[in-house]
Amino acid sequence: MTPLDRSDLFRLVYRSRSAIAGNPAEVQRVVDAMVATSRDRNAGAGVTGALLFARLHFVQALEGPSPAVEAIFDRICCDLRHTGIEVVECGPVLEPAFGGGAMSHLVPDADAGALLDRLDSEAECVEAAAAAMKLMLTLLQSAASELKEHETRPSARAS
Amino acid sequence: MRSVYTCLTEAHDHRLILLAAGICVTGVYGSFSVAAQAARSAGRAAWTWGAAAIVASGCTAWATHMVALLAFRPGMPAGFEPTLTALSLLIAIAGIGISIGLVIGQRDRSRRFAAGLALGISIAALHYLGEASYLVAGTVTWDPILVAVSLSASLLMFGTALMVAGERRRPWRRAAAPLLLAGIGILHLGGMAAMTLTFDPERPLPREAVPPEIVAPIVACVSFGLLTLAIIGLRLTLNARAQARRDQERLRELANLAVEGLAVCEGETIKIANRSLEQMSGLGAGALNGRRLSDVLPGLVVSALPEREEREAELVGADGQSVPVRVLRSEVPLGSGLQTVLAVRDQRERLQTESQMRMLAYSDALTGLPNRAHFHDLLARHAASCGERNQPFAVVVLDLDRFKLVNDTLGHGLGDTLLRKTAQRLTAALGGQDVVARLGGDEFAVLQAAPDGPEAVHALAARIIELIDRPFLIDGQLVNVGVSVGAALAPADGGEPGTLLRNADLALYKAKADGKGMFRRFDPTLDARVQARRSLEADLRRAIAVQEFELHYQPLVDARSGRITAAEALVRWRHPERGLIPPADFIPLAEETGLIGPLGQWVLRTACTQAARWPSHIRVAVNLSPTQFRDLRLAETVKAALTASGLAADRLELEITEGVLLADEDRTLATMTRLRAAGVSISMDDFGTGYSSLSYLRRFPFDKIKVDRSFVRQLPGDPESAAIVRAIITMGACLGMTITVEGVETAEQFAFTAASGCHQVQGYHVSRPLPEAEFLSFVDAREAA
Numbered sequence: 001m002t003p004l005d006r007s008d009l010f011r012l013v014y015r016s017r018s019a020i021a022g023n024p025a026e027v028q029r030v031v032d033a034m035v036a037t038s039r040d041r042n043a044g045a046g047v048t049g050a051l052l053f054a055r056l057h058f059v060q061a062l063e064g065p066s067p068a069v070e071a072i073f074d075r076i077c078c079d080l081r082h083t084g085i086e087v088v089e090c091g092p093v094l095e096p097a098f099g100g101g102a103m104s105h106l107v108p109d110a111d112a113g114a115l116l117d118r119l120d121s122e123a124e125c126v127e128a129a130a131a132a133m134k135l136m137l138t139l140l141q142s143a144a145s146e147l148k149e150h151e152t153r154p155s156a157r158a159s
Numbered sequence: 160m161r162s163v164y165t166c167l168t169e170a171h172d173h174r175l176i177l178l179a180a181g182i183c184v185t186g187v188y189g190s191f192s193v194a195a196q197a198a199r200s201a202g203r204a205a206w207t208w209g210a211a212a213i214v215a216s217g218c219t220a221w222a223t224h225m226v227a228l229l230a231f232r233p234g235m236p237a238g239f240e241p242t243l244t245a246l247s248l249l250i251a252i253a254g255i256g257i258s259i260g261l262v263i264g265q266r267d268r269s270r271r272f273a274a275g276l277a278l279g280i281s282i283a284a285l286h287y288l289g290e291a292s293y294l295v296a297g298t299v300t301w302d303p304i305l306v307a308v309s310l311s312a313s314l315l316m317f318g319t320a321l322m323v324a325g326e327r328r329r330p331w332r333r334a335a336a337p338l339l340l341a342g343i344g345i346l347h348l349g350g351m352a353a354m355t356l357t358f359d360p361e362r363p364l365p366r367e368a369v370p371p372e373i374v375a376p377i378v379a380c381v382s383f384g385l386l387t388l389a390i391i392g393l394r395l396t397l398n399a400r401a402q403a404r405r406d407q408e409r410l411r412e413l414a415n416l417a418v419e420g421l422a423v424c425e426g427e428t429i430k431i432a433n434r435s436l437e438q439m440s441g442l443g444a445g446a447l448n449g450r451r452l453s454d455v456l457p458g459l460v461v462s463a464l465p466e467r468e469e470r471e472a473e474l475v476g477a478d479g480q481s482v483p484v485r486v487l488r489s490e491v492p493l494g495s496g497l498q499t500v501l502a503v504r505d506q507r508e509r510l511q512t513e514s515q516m517r518m519l520a521y522s523d524a525l526t527g528l529p530n531r532a533h534f535h536d537l538l539a540r541h542a543a544s545c546g547e548r549n550q551p552f553a554v555v556v557l558d559l560d561r562f563k564l565v566n567d568t569l570g571h572g573l574g575d576t577l578l579r580k581t582a583q584r585l586t587a588a589l590g591g592q593d594v595v596a597r598l599g600g601d602e603f604a605v606l607q608a609a610p611d612g613p614e615a616v617h618a619l620a621a622r623i624i625e626l627i628d629r630p631f632l633i634d635g636q637l638v639n640v641g642v643s644v645g646a647a648l649a650p651a652d653g654g655e656p657g658t659l660l661r662n663a664d665l666a667l668y669k670a671k672a673d674g675k676g677m678f679r680r681f682d683p684t685l686d687a688r689v690q691a692r693r694s695l696e697a698d699l700r701r702a703i704a705v706q707e708f709e710l711h712y713q714p715l716v717d718a719r720s721g722r723i724t725a726a727e728a729l730v731r732w733r734h735p736e737r738g739l740i741p742p743a744d745f746i747p748l749a750e751e752t753g754l755i756g757p758l759g760q761w762v763l764r765t766a767c768t769q770a771a772r773w774p775s776h777i778r779v780a781v782n783l784s785p786t787q788f789r790d791l792r793l794a795e796t797v798k799a800a801l802t803a804s805g806l807a808a809d810r811l812e813l814e815i816t817e818g819v820l821l822a823d824e825d826r827t828l829a830t831m832t833r834l835r836a837a838g839v840s841i842s843m844d845d846f847g848t849g850y851s852s853l854s855y856l857r858r859f860p861f862d863k864i865k866v867d868r869s870f871v872r873q874l875p876g877d878p879e880s881a882a883i884v885r886a887i888i889t890m891g892a893c894l895g896m897t898i899t900v901e902g903v904e905t906a907e908q909f910a911f912t913a914a915s916g917c918h919q920v921q922g923y924h925v926s927r928p929l930p931e932a933e934f935l936s937f938v939d940a941r942e943a944a
Contacts, residue, residue: 070634
């Protein structure tokens with residue numbers, strides 16, 4: 001990231017509920033496929049970020065040039081596999097918070113259980129979203145430390 | 160035969176014989192090239208060149224003959240008889256002229272044969288006259304058999320030569336020249352061999368004989384003339400050839416310049432094609448020449464093409480792709496005769512433009528979706544095919560909630576982007592066979608081709624609402640709009656496209672009225688309500704025309720004295736079937752439909768006319784709707800009503816509500832000023848409801864405030880209402896405005912308002928609105944009391 005890029009950095013974080021039908025294994029397959037395509041697409045557009053899928057909810061952070069984020073969000077909003085999209089954060093930022101790499105797919109570990117429960121039950125979107133963001137960042141950091149051992153993708157998947 | 164042989168080998172000077180042959184060849188070439196020039200020329204020039212050619216050929220024959228005679232070595236003194244010599248030349252020229260005259264423009268064989276005979280006879284005459292003119296110092300004897308044989312053989316050859324010269328078949332034509340040459344040779348040599356000269360010293364040369372030494376230069380001169388002519392002919396020929404080449408080159412360049420493809424055809428084969436046609440077929444230069452036409456334009460038979468009539472065809476290019484073309488055949492005179500020329504016009508660009516125009520006409524430029532016209536078209540076709548099989552389909556119409564707000568506050572550019580993104584999301588909501596179109600503005604419609612039932616329509620609407628409800632990110636801003644959806648399902652809610660669209664629209668209105676972001680399917684009761692409204696509207700129009708309205712008057716009394724000071728005119732509709740209809744049931748409709756204009760005018764005129772008959776201290780108050788107040792001619796209308804009725808201007812009060820003040824303040828103020836200048840007073844009606852902005856009271860010149868009945872209802876028990884009413888009365892008094900309290904129904908209320916310092920009271924406590932006659936008797940009773 002050059003300083004020039006950084007000045008144009010835009011972040012959008014949204015939360016939504018999954019509308020994918022099927023048992024957990026099937027749902028996970030669909031989500032994996034979604035992550036794979038979105039990772040390629042987003043990387044091509046210079047957009048990075050993180051996607052968290054837990055139980056019923058998606059939380060995704062998109063960071064990149066404003067037009068690219070807009071185009072990706074347009075596509076996300078045309079997708080009927082999730083519903084109840086709520087934007088948690090939206091605006092220009094100075095630093096990427098979710099790393100400069102490809103879209104990270106975060107899978108919550110046991111420690112994150114409490115936060116996740118809040119996310120599922122919380123009526124107040126802002127609080128739940130803040131919680132989700134915190135969770136995502138925590139997961140990212142732990143993934144980063146794991147990355148030193150494994151060279152594979154920055155996910156907490158192994159746990 | 161021996162004598163012929165020895166005649167050639169011994170009796171002649173060989174060099175002169177060769178010279179004779181040279182002169183013959185030169186002369187013949189000159190004659191022919193000049194004749195060709197005559198053929199190329201027209202008019203006088205053609206005649207002149209033709210004559211020159213005839214003279215030249217005569218001279219050629221003569222000069223050849225003379226040189227051959229000079230080559231003859233008889234071995235005794237010889238000379239020429241001048242008259243006969245000259246005559247032989249003239250005969251040669253005349254004979255050739257006649258011969259040519261006989262064949263020109265003739266295709267008949269016997270005619271040509273006759274011409275050949277004429278030529279032969281003239282050459283023979285030339286020869287024998289020439290020999291007759293040849294004088295020697297001796298005796299001349301002839302071998303008559305040889306003369307006869309050679310003469311008849313050569314004549315036959317002459318005739319045959321000219322006859323075959325005009326034949327169609329080339330080998331025959333080729334035989335003409337050798338035959339002619341042989342004829343001449345036989346004639347000459349036969350004639351020479353038949354002649355025997357015997358030297359006789361007794362017989363000297365006649366005195367008139369001209370010696371060869373004198374004849375030779377003359378012949379040389381003629382020969383030189385022929386040579387000159389040959390050179391001229393050569394130049395002419397070269398020029399003509401160069402001209403022809405230039406013409407052809409220019410023609411080819413011209414053809415290459417043409418945008419259309421051009422091909423000169425011979426039968427079904429292409430002889431030459433221009434560059435355009437080569438490019439159209441994707442072939443290199445010259446690649447089309449010699450190709451069969453059916454390879455390039457399959458299925459096209461040139462001979463079957465009508466001339467000067469374009470035909471559609473397919474041109475197969477080098478890459479096997481076919482190009483749509485139009486082909487025109489014409490017969491064009493090119494060079495020696497008529498040629499078949501095919502003009503091939505590339506239709507790709509035209510077809511492309513046409514399809515682009517069709518697309519432009521049928522699609523919405525902003526979103527790329529089908530437009531209204533296209534949607535109607537699709538719907539009509541779908542309705543027709545589904546109607547036959549009684550298959551269900553649905554028309555779903557929708558428009559964005561709050562779009563106008565977004566457009567007005569965030570700008571049209573963003574509004575356009577929002578519409579484009581809306582189009583994308585709608586497309587994402589559709590089933591495979593469904594079509595979405597933009598009807599205009601923020602109005603879209605979906606043709607749901609084959610819903611399984613009402614649930615499927617419902618599900619589609621739910622998807623649409625879900626997708627459009629999601630936030631839109633535009634230029635870094637989040638924009639939230641919603642969508643209202645209405646649908647009509649065929650055949651249940653109608654089968655005709657027009658009915659379905661109208662019913663879907665009705666459902667959409669219902670969805671909007673029910674709070675936006677909703678889906679409503681058409682419901683026949685919606686239709687009934689609309690029908691009822693429509694019939695009421697028609698009824699209202701009729702009622703205005705036949706004046707089924709009447710005015711009732713509600714008195715306003717002075718709070719202290721109790722005297723009637725004014726009356727408010729209230730319109731009533733006396734319906735022939737439904738009886739008296741209260742204003743609340745038809746005034747809103749009249750406002751919506753614009754019928755309030757004529758109705759309001761009627762009320763104004765009637766109130767003025769009736770009030771003019773009242774005691775002069777009683778004023779009349781007339782309500783004006785916002786629509787009426789927006790009419791720029793209002794002041795004139797009011798003045799006209801006053802003049803017509805004779806009512807004094809200060810007896811008319813016009814009542815307006817806050818709604819009037821909201822729009823275009825400057826115009827409202829101007830209208831009010833003009834009305835007050837005319838002497839009419841203006842009241843603010845229903846004060847206390849709505850915005851009740853106090854700034855209005857400062858800015859607009861009101862004469863009177865009418866306190867809304869809602870404050871009076873709870874008087875005098877409710878301290879808050881009491882405080883408000885008292886405050887308004889005090890404020891009005893300070894601003895110098897008359898205060899009227901409406902809706903006073905009880906004696907307590909009357910007493911309270913009077914005690915608070917209110918000027919006028921109106922309400923059921925005084926009187927309900929009365930028909931004019933009752934009102935007047937009420938006034939009389941009150942005055943008498």
